[in-house]
Amino acid sequence: MSKIAFIFPGQGAQKAGMGKDFYEGTETGKAVFDRASELLGFSMPELCFTENDRLDITEYTQAAMVTTSIAMMKVLMEETGIRPDVAAGLSLGEYCALYAAGVMSADDAITTVRKRGILMQEAVPVGIGAMAAVLAMDAEKIEEVLKDIPDAWIANYNCPGQIVISGKKEAIELACEKLKEAGAKRTIMLNVSGPFHSGMLKEAGEKLGEFLDGVEIGRPEIPYVANVTASYVMEKEEVKDLLAKQVSSSVRWEQSVRAMLADGVDTFIEIGPGKTLAGFIKKITRDVKVINIETLDGVKALKESGLE
Incomplete structure (x- = not known):
């Protein structure tokens, strides 16, 4: 059964x-x-x-x-x-x-x-927050990068190789740049109306x-x-x-x-x-x-x- x-x-x-x-x-x-x-x-x-x-x-x-x-x-x-x-x-x-x-x-x-x-x-008024998916990067490395970026958080641990980050729009844009520099395969800004789970x-x-x-x-x-x-x-x-x-x-x-x-x-x-x-x-x-x-x-x- x-x-x-x-x-x-x-x-x-x-x-x-x-x-x-x-x-x-x-x-x-x-x-x-x-x-x-x-x-x-x-x-x-x-x-x-x-x-x-x-x-x-x-x-x-x-x-x-x-x-x-x-x-x-x-x-x-x-x-x-x-x-x-x-x-x-x-x-x-x-x-x-x-x-x-x-x-x-x-x-x-x-x-x-x-x-x-x-x-x-x-x-949070529309446009103030943002979310992005981070592909092909270990959660621990993402956590390490985000430690130095105020107002950016991990929103979702979805599965191996897919993490979603959330927070202030400027912070998430900066995080995407830093994560790509640190080895993320790709980051994708998501079409959402708020910085959920932040x-x-x-x-x-x-x-x-x-x-x-x-x-x-x-x-x-x-x-x-x-x-x-x-x-x-x-x-x-x-x-x-x-x-x-x-x-x-x-x-x-x-x-x-x-x-x-x-x-x-x-x-x-x-x-x-x-x-x-x-x-x-x-x-x-x-x-x-x-x-x-x-x-x-x-x-x-x-x-x-x-x-x-």
């Missing part, structure tokens, strides 16, 4: 049309999208299924992604009977992992990330922590892996503090995957649009099964595979 992890992508994976077949083809999927519309006061189907400018704006993206992934997960579990042994998500995706682990209700996950998106969008968002994280005081947190029914620590969480008392810190802390995705591998996970099911996390895992190890669920056909294929 497989040891299964449900994993969920973060911001950047969103695309127009995501989840549409789950909405049109299942009552369960439709109910999740309609409930999100009711909770947030705008049409979630319109946001997710049509070409529009709002889908790439953080305060909308986050709620759209979590709604879509939760709808896909609920249909997947209903149709196949598959249950995860552990859950994890990249940045924003951690909220889907919290739902999968029974820590947070779907309603609370959706409304919390809507608040999170607004706080993050408001924290110290510039510390205040936004603190405000999110205050908001979370009003959110009901349950004890995890299965462990989930926290981005901040890359370790299993099994006590509800840890959750709020970790989520508040997550906004301005590095996302330790590679380390999170390695923690699940060490626990014997041999099957990763990525639930949500795109195949970003599958790509990262394949660069970390080739010794596991990685399955993508982003369409209803994918659910049907998984059901027919007989995975347990």
Whole structure:
């Protein structure tokens, strides 16, 4: 029997049309999208299924992604009977992992990330911050270079050879120059609306922590892996503090995957649009099964595979 992890992508994976077949083809999927519309006061189907400018704006993206992934997960579990042994998500995706682990209700996950998106969008005016991907350079070397550059931080440890840095625009541009001088194969400025997972968002994280005081947190029914620590969480008392810190802390995705591998996970099911996390895992190890669920056909294929 497989040891299964449900994993969920973060911001950047969103695309127009995501989840549409789950909405049109299942009552369960439709109910999740309609409930999100009711909770947030705008049409979630319109946001997710049509070409529009709002889908790439953080305060909308986050709620759209979590709604879509939760709808896909609920249909997947209903149709196949598959249950995860552990859950994890990249940045924003951690909220889907919290739902999968029974820590947070779907309603609370959706409304919390809507608040999170607004706080993050408001924290730093557009154009002040920036993010960049650094390719083919060891994390330790990147950390060494950034030590001498104020206002630049590592945002994501994605996989071997891919690190994302974040901070003030001038600091990130300088860091890219210094990193190339130090041997980075390539640096790529990212098209993002803010310096996510940097110290510039510390205040936004603190405000999110205050908001979370009003959110009901349950004890995890299965462990989930926290981005901040890359370790299993099994006590509800840890959750709020970790989520508040997550906004301005590095996302330790590679380390999170390695923690699940060490626990014997041999099957990763990525639930949500795109195949970003599958790509990262394949660069970390080739010794596991990685399955993508982003369409209803994918659910049907998984059901027919007989995975347990």
